[in-house]
Amino acid sequence: MNFLILRLGALGDIVHAVPAVAALRVAYPDARIDWLVEARHRAVVDLVTVVDRVVPLEGRSVAAWLASARVMRQVRYDVALDFQGLMKSAVLARLSGATRVIGFSIWHLREKAARPFYSETEVPPVDEGESHVIQKNLRLLATVGVRDEAVRFPLGATESAALAIVQAEAAGPFALLNPGAAWPNKRWPASRFGDVAAFLREVRGLPSFVLWGPGEESVAQEVVNGSSGAARLAPPTGLADLLALVRAAALMVSGDTGPLHIATAAGTPTVALFGPTDPARNGPWAAQDVSVSRYGACGCHYERRCRQANWCLHGLSVPEVTAAIQHRLAGIRHG
Known part of the structure; x- marks a missing residue:
């Protein structure tokens, strides 16, 4: 299985997506997991030990988007998981060429215009109240058969x-x-x-x-x-x-x-x-x-x-x- 993660920024939001990526790795230990992120936030994703490749988005221009799309399309992704919920991230997920493009339900999207670009979305719990964004991210994994509530942060050792x-x-x-x-x-x-x-x-x-x-x-x-x-x-x-x-x-x-x-x-x-x-x-x-x-x-x-x-x-x-x-x-x- 080849997975593409989309969480473009910002720093805190990227950190909040890490437990979901860690849970994905536990469930699919042999999978390829790549992460598309804005270049200015790449440093934090580089610290995540369960990611195989970081794909940087170098700018906001159409040329930058197409350049990232060319890099993404070097891999045949089975699934693109959009943890951002924006029109921008949804379009980039679709440009990746992934077989399945998955995002949050329309009730949880930051920009509802993102919905048409997904091939499928999560099904939120009926009794769900306001919950931590980490839990929201973990729930998105149910779309790929992963139900894991553990909060893990596999961040590598650093010298400073x-x-x-x-x-x-x-x-x-x-x-x-x-x-x-x-x-x-x-x-x-x-x-x-x-x-x-x-x-x-x-x-x-x-x-x-x-x-x-x-x-x-x-x-x-x-x-x-x-x-x-x-x-x-x-x-x-x-x-x-x-x-x-x-x-x-x-x-x-x-x-x-x-x-x-x-x-x-x-x-x-x-x-x-x-x-x-x-x-x-x-x-x-x-x-x-x-x-x-x-x-x-x-x-x-x-x-x-x-x-x-x-x-x-x-x-x-x-x-x-x-x-x-x-x-x-x-x-x-x-x-």
């Missing part, structure tokens, strides 16, 4: 110069703080992250390192400046560095963004801060991890920017977050 730097500076256990996010609506104030860093040093004995991505260094520096010397700027990181760092960290505190989902996939103790998105659908799935949420009070669900007079995350206090940290780390000794 950034981790070596952090470990040398920390000289012991450390925490990671991630104040950035692509959506402004998801960014808890940097000054409050600084207060959390001070708490972690004074109460838990943990130095904090502040993660940052492209365009986020100034925000990370603001956290450092407001931490009373308890936090340091993390070195520049790629995906392999990030995975190595979270695997070694004693704690990760982050909003709903890619690095949070990498941390939860690695099993790092996590405190997640949610505003416009629902932690029941997008948050950490491990029972031990803690989500502090304002989703119920948010008037801008799944919107990049707040349109309300009172921003939901502004009402999320430092004491609430530090209490969540104490709860998550209860019984864990550091040092």
Whole structure:
């Protein structure tokens, strides 16, 4: 059997598709499994050990789509599984030439115009309520005879110069703080992250390192400046560095963004801060991890920017977050 996975982006969504791909590998150990992903997100799929080949989508142009189609058509795929649910991904799945093109039911599609491009779709449970996106992805596998609820993240070992730097500076256990996010609506104030860093040093004995991505260094520096010397700027990181760092960290505190989902996939103790998105659908799935949420009070669900007079995350206090940290780390000794 030859399978093609389509989950083009973004980072967190790709991570949430990994358990389904892992379950597919368990059910079909001798199958070929390839993954079509946007080139800018390829680094995370390269870490997934059960994938045979990564097919990068190099751009948004018709020429880029056709180039990817030519690469995909080098293999006769029996099944293309679209975990994206967009018109774009559905068209690319059809362009792959796969015998069966499978997607979510029309009720679960992000863009309902994708439906005509599928040869078949999942049949959702009659009694289904809102569930985590990982469970939604796993259910899609029923279309190929796989019913597996186990959540696995087969991510390969990585080497990281950034981790070596952090470990040398920390000289012991450390925490990671991630104040950035692509959506402004998801960014808890940097000054409050600084207060959390001070708490972690004074109460838990943990130095904090502040993660940052492209365009986020100034925000990370603001956290450092407001931490009373308890936090340091993390070195520049790629995906392999990030995975190595979270695997070694004693704690990760982050909003709903890619690095949070990498941390939860690695099993790092996590405190997640949610505003416009629902932690029941997008948050950490491990029972031990803690989500502090304002989703119920948010008037801008799944919107990049707040349109309300009172921003939901502004009402999320430092004491609430530090209490969540104490709860998550209860019984864990550091040092």
